[in-house]
Amino acid sequence: xxxxxxxxxxxxxxxxxxxxxxxxxxxxxxxxxxxxxxxxxxxxxxxxxxxxxxxxxxxxxxxxxxxxxxxxxxxxxxxxxxxxxxxxxxxxxxxxxxxxxxxxxxxxxxxxxxxxxxxxxxxxxxxxxxxxxxxxxxxxxxxxxxxxxxxxxxxxxxxxxxxxxxxxxxxxxxxxxxxxxxxxxxxxxxxxxxxxxxxxxxxxxxxxxxxxxxxxxxxxxxxxxxxxxxxxxxxxxxxxxxxxxxxxxxxxxxxxxxxxxxxxxxxxxxxxxxxxxxxxxxxxxxxxxxxxxxxxxxxxxxxxxxxxxxxxxxxxxxxxxxxxxxxxxxxxxxxxxxxxxxxxxxxxxxxxxxxxxxxxxxxxxxxxxxxxxxxxxxxxxxxxxxxxxx
Amino acid sequence: xxxxxxxxxxxxxxxxxxxxxxxxxxxxxxxxxxxxxxxxxxxxxxxxxxxxxxxxxxxxxxxxxxxxxxxxxxxxxxxxxxxxxxxxxxxxxxxxxxxxxxxxxxxxxxxxxxxxxxxxxxxxxxxxxxxxxxxxxxxxxxxxxxxxxxxxxxxxxxxxxxxxxxxxxxxxxxxxxxxxxxxxxxxxxxxxxxxxxxxxxxxxxxxxxxxxxxxxxxxxxxxxxxxxxxxxxxxxxxxxxxxxxxxxxxxxxxxxxxxxxxxxxxxxxxxxxxxxxxxxxxxxxxxxxxxxxxxxxxxxxxxxxxxxxxxxxxxxxxxxxxxxxxxxxxxxxxxxxxxxxxxxxxxxxxxxxxxxxxxxxxxxxxxxxxxxxxxxxxxxxxxxxxxxxx
Numbered sequence: 001x002x003x004x005x006x007x008x009x010x011x012x013x014x015x016x017x018x019x020x021x022x023x024x025x026x027x028x029x030x031x032x033x034x035x036x037x038x039x040x041x042x043x044x045x046x047x048x049x050x051x052x053x054x055x056x057x058x059x060x061x062x063x064x065x066x067x068x069x070x071x072x073x074x075x076x077x078x079x080x081x082x083x084x085x086x087x088x089x090x091x092x093x094x095x096x097x098x099x100x101x102x103x104x105x106x107x108x109x110x111x112x113x114x115x116x117x118x119x120x121x122x123x124x125x126x127x128x129x130x131x132x133x134x135x136x137x138x139x140x141x142x143x144x145x146x147x148x149x150x151x152x153x154x155x156x157x158x159x160x161x162x163x164x165x166x167x168x169x170x171x172x173x174x175x176x177x178x179x180x181x182x183x184x185x186x187x188x189x190x191x192x193x194x195x196x197x198x199x200x201x202x203x204x205x206x207x208x209x210x211x212x213x214x215x216x217x218x219x220x221x222x223x224x225x226x227x228x229x230x231x232x233x234x235x236x237x238x239x240x241x242x243x244x245x246x247x248x249x250x251x252x253x254x255x256x257x258x259x260x261x262x263x264x265x266x267x268x269x270x271x272x273x274x275x276x277x278x279x280x281x282x283x284x285x286x287x288x289x290x291x292x293x294x295x296x297x298x299x300x301x302x303x304x305x306x307x308x309x310x311x312x313x314x315x316x317x318x319x320x321x322x323x324x325x326x327x328x329x330x331x332x333x334x335x336x337x338x339x340x341x342x343x344x345x346x347x348x349x350x351x352x353x354x355x356x357x358x359x360x361x362x363x364x365x366x367x368x369x370x371x372x373x374x375x376x377x378x379x380x381x382x383x384x385x386x387x388x389x390x
Numbered sequence: 391x392x393x394x395x396x397x398x399x400x401x402x403x404x405x406x407x408x409x410x411x412x413x414x415x416x417x418x419x420x421x422x423x424x425x426x427x428x429x430x431x432x433x434x435x436x437x438x439x440x441x442x443x444x445x446x447x448x449x450x451x452x453x454x455x456x457x458x459x460x461x462x463x464x465x466x467x468x469x470x471x472x473x474x475x476x477x478x479x480x481x482x483x484x485x486x487x488x489x490x491x492x493x494x495x496x497x498x499x500x501x502x503x504x505x506x507x508x509x510x511x512x513x514x515x516x517x518x519x520x521x522x523x524x525x526x527x528x529x530x531x532x533x534x535x536x537x538x539x540x541x542x543x544x545x546x547x548x549x550x551x552x553x554x555x556x557x558x559x560x561x562x563x564x565x566x567x568x569x570x571x572x573x574x575x576x577x578x579x580x581x582x583x584x585x586x587x588x589x590x591x592x593x594x595x596x597x598x599x600x601x602x603x604x605x606x607x608x609x610x611x612x613x614x615x616x617x618x619x620x621x622x623x624x625x626x627x628x629x630x631x632x633x634x635x636x637x638x639x640x641x642x643x644x645x646x647x648x649x650x651x652x653x654x655x656x657x658x659x660x661x662x663x664x665x666x667x668x669x670x671x672x673x674x675x676x677x678x679x680x681x682x683x684x685x686x687x688x689x690x691x692x693x694x695x696x697x698x699x700x701x702x703x704x705x706x707x708x709x710x711x712x713x714x715x716x717x718x719x720x721x722x723x724x725x726x727x728x729x730x731x732x733x734x735x736x737x738x739x740x741x742x743x744x745x746x747x748x749x750x751x752x753x754x755x756x757x758x759x760x761x762x763x764x765x766x767x768x769x770x771x772x773x774x775x776x777x778x779x780x
Contacts, residue, residue, distance in 0.1 A: 001492075021524055054519075055445040061519035062474045065769035066640045069522075075656050077635035078770065079480055082470040084452045090469055101491035103391075129444075129451035132459075134411055245467035250456045266465050379455035380468065 008037025008219035014337030045104025050091030084130035088344025089373030089382030111345035144200035164311025176335025178361035183337035212337030241275035263381035286347035355388030398427025398609035404727030435494025440481030441731035474520035478734025479763030479772030501735035534590035554701025566725025568751035573727030602727030631665035653771035676737035745778030
C-alpha cells in the first residue's frame with residue numbers, strides 16, 4: 001500500500017444550520033478543502049460521503065453523487081458509506097484506501113448530517129436506527145441506557161465517581177470555548193453538571209452530546225501528488241500513518257463487558273501496528289465522547305490511559321491540553337457537537353489543524369495525533385493515526 | 391490490481407417476505423453463498439452491504455455490522471454502501487476492489503431490501519430519496535415521469551412504438567416464468583400490456599417493475615484462494631474481468647438528452663477496456679430495466695444494440711435467449727423484481743449461474759456476461775463483466 005497525505009481540510013461550524021440544505025453544507029466543506037488543497041477538481045478520482053440518517057430526516061439519499069455534481073467533479077465513483085456514528089470515519093478510511101491501493105491519486109472524504117430541523121421524537125427515532133432493534137429493542141435499552149449501564153459498571157469496578165466524569169464534561173465544554181467551530185462550549189461547575197436534567201441515571205443532560213448540523217471534508221493524495229503540490233500548498237503536509245476500520249457486537253447484550261468496546265481495542269492495536277508507533281507517542285486524540293463516560297472508556301480502550309484510570313486522569317487534568325495526552329482539545333462531541341455523519345471527518349479536521357500547529361486550542365509541539373469514531377452500540381469503529389510533516 | 395474470482399453465490403426469492411426481518415433475508419443469502427464457496431467464514435476479510443432505504447422503511451441501519459455479527463464473521467470492516475438503485479452493484483464493486491487491491495483475500499458482497507411491508511405512500515416517498523429533490527422536486531417530475539419523457543423522446547427520434555416496448559415486457563415477463571427466484575413471470579399479450587393501468591403516459595402498469603423484498607450475496611476471492619478451493623468447489627470459477635462504478639447527473643434536467651445516460655455509457659466503455667473484450671463478446675447481460683423503456687435505452691448505452699435500435703431488436707427477438715445477445719434472461723427487474731439494494735447482487739447471481747451453465751433459463755454456450763445497475767436519475771452506475779472459467 002502507498003503512503004497517503006492530507007493536503008486540504010474544510011469544515012462548517014457544528015451547530016444549527018436550519019436554513020441550509022444538507023447538500024449545501026457538504027458542498028461548502030468540500031469546496032473549502034479543495035481550495036486549500038490546491039488540487040484541481042478534475043484530478044479527483046473518488047468521493048466518499050459519510051452520512052447516517054439523511055433518508056429518515058431529509059428524504060434524501062445518493063448524496064455522494066449529488067455533492068459531486070454540485071462541485072463539478074468528473075465522472076468518478078461517488079459512494080455514500082454508512083456505519084451509524086462511525087460513518088464519517090469510514091468515509092475517511094475508504095478515501096485513504098482508494099489512494100493507498102493505487103486506484104486513484106486523489107480522493108475526497110466528506111461527512112455530513114442535519115438533525116436540528118426535525119422534531120426531537122423523529123430525530124431520536126432516526127438515531128435508534130443505529131441499534132440492533134431485533135435484540136435490544138424488546139429490552140427497552142437505549143443509547144443513554146447503554147452508557148448509563150457502562151458508567152455504573154465502571155464505577156463499581158474502578159471507583160469512578162460523578163466528580164471524575166464531571167471533569168470530562170468540564171474539560172470538553174471548556175475546550176469548546178476556544179473552538180470557533182464548536183456548538184456549545186461553556187464554563188461549567190460540578191454542581192451545574194450534577195444538577196442538570198436527569199436523562200438516564202447516572203447520566204445527566206450535560207453528560208450527553210447535543211443534536212447538531214454540520215459537515216467536514218478532507219482531500220487525500222498520494223505521495224507523488226503531495227510532492228508536486230509542495231510549491232502551492234500554504235501549510236505542512238499531514239501523513240496518514242494508519243486508517244483502520246473494525247466491527248464489534250451490534251447489540252448491547254453482545255458485549256462481554258460494558259467497560260470496554262472490542263471494536264475500539266482491536267482498531268487501536270491494528271492502528272499502532274500499522275503506524276509503527278505506540279500509545280505513548282500520541283500527543284493528542286479526538287475520540288468519540290458521545291456521552292461523558294464514553295470518553296473515560298474510549299481513552300482506556302485506545303491504550304492512552306491505564307484501564308480503570310480514565311476518570312482519575314481527567315480529574316487530575318492529565319487529559320487536558322498540556323497534560324499527558326490531550327483528549328478532545330476541540331471540545332469533542334460533548335461541546336463541538338455531533339452531526340453524526342460529519343463527526344469522524346470533523347475529528348480529522350481538528351487533528352490536522354493541531355499537526356499543522358494552527359489550532360485555536362493548540363497542543364504544544366503536537367507531532368502525532370489520533371482519531372476515534374465509534375458507531376451504534378460498538379458495532380463499527382474507525383481509528384486513524386496522523387503525523388505532521390514539519 | 392489482482393485477479394478476482396466469484397466462488398459462491400446465494401439469493402432469496404425476490405417477492406414478498408413480509409414475515410422476515412431485513413437482516414434475516416441478508417443472512418440467508420450470505421450463508422448460502424458462504425457454504426457454496428467452501429470458504430471458512432474466519433477467512434473473510436471484509437463485508438460490503440448494499441441497501442437503499444432500510445432507514446426510512448425499517449428504522450434499521452448499520453446492517454453490515456449486524457449481518458456480520460449474525461453470521462459470526464471475524465472482526466473485519468463491514469460497510470453499508472448506498473447509491474440508490476445501484477447500491478448492490480456498488481457493494482459488489484467494493485468487495486472486488488478489496489480483493490483486487492490486495493487488502494483482503496476473500497470478501498462478501500450482499501444486497502438487501504424489504505419494501506412490501508410498508509404502505510405504498512411510504513414506499514414511494516422512500517424511493518423518492520433517490521431523486522435530486524432540490525432541483526427536480528419543484529418540477530413535479532418523478533421516476534415514472536422521467537422514463538415517460540425518455541420514452542417520448544426515444545419514440546420521436548427513432549420511431550420506437552408501443553409494440554416495440556411491449557416486446558421488452560413480454561420477453562422479460564416470459565423469462566421470469568422460467569426463473570424460480572422471480573416475483574412475477576407471466577405470459578402477456580400486447581393488448582394486456584397496453585390496456586393495463588396508466589401510470590404516467592405512455593407508461594402503463596406492466597412497464598414498471600414491482601415492489602419487492604429480497605437479498606442476494608456473492609463471495610469473491612483472490613486467484614491464490616480460488617486455486618486452493620478448486621479441490622472443494624462443486625462448480626466452475628467465474629472471473630471478474632471488470633467492476634466499474636461511475637456517476638452521472640443526479641437531476642433530470644442535468645442530462646443533455648434523455649435517450650441516454652452518461653453514467654452507463656462511460657461505465658461500459660471503461661468495463662470493456664478493463665476486461666479486454668468488446669460488446670460483441672457479451673453473450674448475456676442483466677441490465678437495469680426498472681421501466682420497460684429503460685431496457686431499450688440501457689441496451690444502447692451499453693453498446694450491445696445500435697443507437698435507436700433497442701425497441702426494434704426486442705421486437706425482432708434479437709434480445710431473447712437464443713438471440714444476438716440475451717438481455718435479462720432472469721426476467722430482469724420487470725419480472726424478477728426490484729428489491730432495490732439487492733438488485734445489483736441479484737444480477738451477479740444470475741450471470742454467474744449462466745456462466746456456470748446451471749441457469750433455469752440457460753443461454754447456450756454462455757462464456758462472458760455483463761451486469762448493469764443504475765441509480766436515481768442516472769446519478770450512480772455500475773457495470774461488471776464476468777467470464778466463466780470452464
